Amino acid sequence: MSAVDLIEVWRGDLREGVHQGHAVICDAKGIVQSWGDPQAIIYPRSSCKMLQALPLIESGAADAAGLTTQQLALACASHNGAAIHTQRVGQWLDDLGLAEPDLRCGSHMPQDREANRALTCTDSKPCQLHNNCSGKHAGFLTLNKHLGGGSEYVEVDHPVQKAVRQAFEEVTGETSPGFGIDGCSAPNFATSLAGLGRAMAFFATADQRDDTRSRAAARLTQAMMAHPELVAGEGRACTAIMRAAKGAAAVKTGAEAVFVGILPEKGLGIALKILDGGTRASEAAITALLVRLGVLDSGDPVVGRYLTDPQKNWRGFETGELRLAPGFAN
């Protein structure tokens, strides 16, 4: 099976473009519905941060460090590098007796408009706290302090990453075929889309179980839904969609157009991948699936923003629209 058309880009009467990919909806037993190839092997990229955070809680490291739900949300975040993110991560490192140079995520300009403007207009450089993954790395450092590992916590054979890989493989139900180095320098373990979907269903049904891992998964899901502004930031899809879902879904994007959803009330998990890495399509596709599953109201402004509103040009004229490909989510 190969990728299928998921999102079409229309201008005037012509389909100007199309985004192909794979999508899967899973429950605790397995695949409920899929489009494209559920066995396609992908890198989940940042969409699996809640999986990478499991050992942080299971090990007892999170409670030993007294982490708050805000910090757990940041551990699962790809944030905008706004003050609400960088200040909290900076304080977190300080609480650990560590500092910004202990991070191994690298630096990039923040996406947050005000933070970006402040750096740009003072000729300042960003630091590693601005990296969208700095919360995940603070979580890695918290686990590392608990495990007593060395400073290079992103190396694949480091105790932190070994713990991440074990949790990742157990929850996806697959032996990972390999890993790539992510933008933040951490290993990113490959999985089938179905494996990622199963993992999301594990999170979605975690509050129905009482084992250590399930309790950890439920805490992370609740933390993400409780602090959507910390998981991404203003103007970002994850934040806007979680606010609109009002506690019915935790969602997370990943680079190269991966998107996952955790639907506790439905006991369902979603995983999707746009093959070309087009974010407009992964955002439209997760929105469509959440509407289909009754988590988002089709009339909600967030649905218009990411899927149904007309595309407009620089003079505000309507020039086209995104459409669901025939057979996808409709």
Next chain:
Amino acid sequence: MSAVDLIEVWRGDLREGVHQGHAVICDAKGIVQSWGDPQAIIYPRSSCKMLQALPLIESGAADAAGLTTQQLALACASHNGAAIHTQRVGQWLDDLGLAEPDLRCGSHMPQDREANRALTCTDSKPCQLHNNCSGKHAGFLTLNKHLGGGSEYVEVDHPVQKAVRQAFEEVTGETSPGFGIDGCSAPNFATSLAGLGRAMAFFATADQRDDTRSRAAARLTQAMMAHPELVAGEGRACTAIMRAAKGAAAVKTGAEAVFVGILPEKGLGIALKILDGGTRASEAAITALLVRLGVLDSGDPVVGRYLTDPQKNWRGFETGELRLAPGFAN
């Protein structure tokens, strides 16, 4: 025939993504080689600005206004809104006895780093001169003054756009199946990829003919190659590739991942479209075809930048690479 894989995105040992599309190489007689479907109907978007500029010269409007080669290059440009662009377009309008409000392209923030920074850090808004299409629109206004048309020169039944459509259909050799409204509010006429490729071959062989249209096409091609910095700007693919091609090619990008090439020394035209609109892929694909055709040296830094250099993360670690899909341009 459908789109085929053109550019692959690799991370570690896994093909993380792929961009599909269509590409065609044409000479004066027609298609020389193609990938995907040459008959696919596309919007050329900004890749056809040299076609939209033909009536400007053919009508005598350009010479009546004493346009320079710099202004002809700007008429074909999707520029960065840098000072070198906005100042020239502003002066051009002034020379016509017109001003910024006479433009109908709308405003957006300039891509040029310094121009963007200057506006951002002074809380200033961009004007229509910053619109990447302002040079094309100054060309429309120059033609409109010559034709004595009304102020709404972007309306499809306006004499300016009627002249553009006639030239577009005659050079592509097709009756356009329709049009969409472009980002700059001008009509953008649809064509087959083969039609766009034939048009580029018409431009590439124009200096071998002496008719009015061919002379106009040759002037526009020479203007683009003489002023690559005016056609796009610093850091942009069109500018970097034309500089590296050293007069052997005029190239132009268009929104939604269209790219065209005019190769006068070879008498060849190139047109390609990435179906998902991914610019990294259209830039890599045009680079690959120009290397294949001997216009770019495979060792040139611009080839590394857009195609062969490893992809690096925020710490400078190599994480992957772009690859040509099997069967494309190799």
